[in-house]
Amino acid sequence: MTTYDAAVGSYLRHVAVERGLSEHTLAAYRRDLTAFGQWLGSDPDGAVVVEDVRRLTKSHVSDFVTSLATRPEGPLAPRSIARMLSSIRSFSAFTAAEGVLPADPAASVRPPKSPMRLPKAITIDQMGALLAAVDGDDPVQLRDRALLELLYATGARISEAVGLSVDDVTALPPDDDDEDGDESEIAVVRVTGKGNKQRIVPLGSYARAAIDAYLVRARPVFAARGTATPALFLGVRGARMSRQSAWLVIQAAAERAHLTAHVSPHTFRHSFATHLLEGGADVRVVQELLGHASVATTQIYTLVTADMLHDVYVTSHPRARRPTRAGVHTGGTRA
Numbered sequence: 001m002t003t004y005d006a007a008v009g010s011y012l013r014h015v016a017v018e019r020g021l022s023e024h025t026l027a028a029y030r031r032d033l034t035a036f037g038q039w040l041g042s043d044p045d046g047a048v049v050v051e052d053v054r055r056l057t058k059s060h061v062s063d064f065v066t067s068l069a070t071r072p073e074g075p076l077a078p079r080s081i082a083r084m085l086s087s088i089r090s091f092s093a094f095t096a097a098e099g100v101l102p103a104d105p106a107a108s109v110r111p112p113k114s115p116m117r118l119p120k121a122i123t124i125d126q127m128g129a130l131l132a133a134v135d136g137d138d139p140v141q142l143r144d145r146a147l148l149e150l151l152y153a154t155g156a157r158i159s160e161a162v163g164l165s166v167d168d169v170t171a172l173p174p175d176d177d178d179e180d181g182d183e184s185e186i187a188v189v190r191v192t193g194k195g196n197k198q199r200i201v202p203l204g205s206y207a208r209a210a211i212d213a214y215l216v217r218a219r220p221v222f223a224a225r226g227t228a229t230p231a232l233f234l235g236v237r238g239a240r241m242s243r244q245s246a247w248l249v250i251q252a253a254a255e256r257a258h259l260t261a262h263v264s265p266h267t268f269r270h271s272f273a274t275h276l277l278e279g280g281a282d283v284r285v286v287q288e289l290l291g292h293a294s295v296a297t298t299q300i301y302t303l304v305t306a307d308m309l310h311d312v313y314v315t316s317h318p319r320a321r322r323p324t325r326a327g328v329h330t331g332g333t334r335a
Contacts, residue, residue: 187203
């Protein structure tokens with residue numbers, strides 16, 4: 001007999017060691033599987049399942065998904081349900097592959113459909129105002145400017161940015177064969193993303209200048225206050241900067257820039273992708289820069305730019321809209 005808790009423990013050890021998942025992701029898996037186990041225990045048939053995971057069936061999984069959408073205290077959002085089901089399906093597939101389950105009971109269970117939500121990006125002018133809001137010469141301002149410039153220049157997730165080390169930022173020698181005669185060095189950053197996968201992303205001149213200023217004039221000030229650490233971005237006490245601290249930096253900058261749009265760490269990632277595509281970048285190049293496993297994930301940004309093109313067309317073309325009551329023709333066709 002294999003208990004549910006024992007099977008979950010085996011699965012979590014596997015994903016921690018073999019897949020190298022972050023503590024944040026492991027905590028999410030643990031939380032989702034614990035909720036499923038508690039539901040199984042509260043179900044009339046659940047006690048048997050908890051005692052022996054081999055009794056787990058497709059009905060248990062699908063009924064749990066249904067219960068999440070019909071909770072008395074309020075249904076979970078479709079995206080939250082899909083995330084929990086993803087955790088259960090991953091656990092179920094592993095347990096079946098290990099031979100503990102005779103078959104994978106969650107393989108054919110589908111999550112509820114989520115409404116498509118387009119990523120929210122801000123305009124180039126708004127991004128410029130946001131970055132200008134952290135301009136200054138004291139160590140904190142230099143650090144904050146370097147952080148925000150890097151986020152916009154690379155499209156890195158906030159966890160990826162604060163996880164960077166100084167050695168992850170590298171200056172490459174100039175190309176001797178450059179036909180344009182530009183002999184300046186090229187800077188790149190090595191970003192470690194989900195599943196411990198690494199990608200190389202170029203750094204623009206603004207981001208590199210901001211990071212250079214921070215490394216020379218600010219980071220040594222913070223480093224002197226703490227123990228030695230390779231972290232690129234440091235807090236005021238000398239330790240690696242946390243995601244929460246970085247989030248506060250973004251919120252403070254948005255307030256100083258008087259932006260009415262909601263700005264979050266992911267706003268930088270969305271704006272990075274949207275502005276690249278608007279500038280003519282190939283979607284597969286943007287996929288590589290973002291670290292998406294599938295181009296389908298990246299293609300949602302093409303919907304954003306298409307929507308923006310439609311808005312520009314409607315407001316700019318003289319025949320894009322229907323005639324008004326006053327008889328002024330503002331678009332459309334006439335018989």
